[in-house]
Amino acid sequence: MTVTQQIITVAAVVLGTMLTRFLPFFLFPAGRETPRYIQYLGRALPPAVFGLLVVYCLKNVSILKGSHGIPELIAIAAVVALHLWKRQMLLSIAGGTVLYMVLVQTVF
């Protein structure tokens, strides 16, 4: 690829990304009242999307091969337990990550 072709390729990716981010704001501008159904989706979608993002992070974990997803399971359980106990976002994230690193580097 020439540099020009590379620039065009990156521009196509930028354009695609921006389209997915800006489209809802073009379709439902702030000046007009948003349809009730869209308002409902705006409230109901986020919890579902957060579930999707957790699964997305784990998409390459195989329960049949390697460590069978056990370190992931232990670390996520630790994150949930820490968070329910202290409710400190940074502590839960740091604790779970350090535990996971120890698990994959030394145990599994």
Place this chain on the structure above:
Amino acid sequence: MTKQNSIKKAFKAAFPYTIPIFAGFWFLGMTYGIYMNVSGFSFLYPMLMSITIFAGSMEFITVDLLLGSFNPVQAFLMTLMINARHLFYGISMLDKFRGTGLKKLYLIFGMCDESFSINYTAKIPPDVDRGWFMFFVTLLNHFYWFSGSTLGGIFGSLIHFNTEGLDFVMTAMFTVIFLEQWLKDRQHISALLGLGISLLCLWIFGADNFIIPSMAAMLMMLTLLRKPVEKREEGQR
């Protein structure tokens, strides 16, 4: 409060929320920079791409696109597929971005998974300017990604310390965000649907193709279950 003080206050409120993202983005950004480096690109590529694209997974894929044959239409369509989940973020932020002035353009431009998740769930204190808070969350995240990618592109091959497993910081963060949302919500139908459908689609369609079917199924189920979901939203906590 003067305008300057209110901006400073928003920065101080926003910064702690972005610390886990600093760890995650520096790690992932450097990985990305190193990947570009070993693929034969100068650090200018990760530097410029991290500023303009600012969508992590897509940038890794763009490296492959740049190494392949020239096909911008395919690149565009592929981006739409992979980043389609941003449509859901926009729908969820229609209200929250209201009244943020010109900053709104940047808030939408920089709405990656992490910025969206924090800006949607953060408990912004009532005396902190919402617009500036969300602006700084987005800006800091953007800066972490940019600096990590660029440093990875420059120094990548020189770094030797065992970072295996550090990428789990993102999984941990989304787990906490999912949990926070769960504790705040009166209805848990959406959350359970989100987990269940994603797992099911991952199992059926595999890691590379499960996002679009998951989104379609979520949209369908939430539309069918609108009555019970809305009833629970209004019910007692």
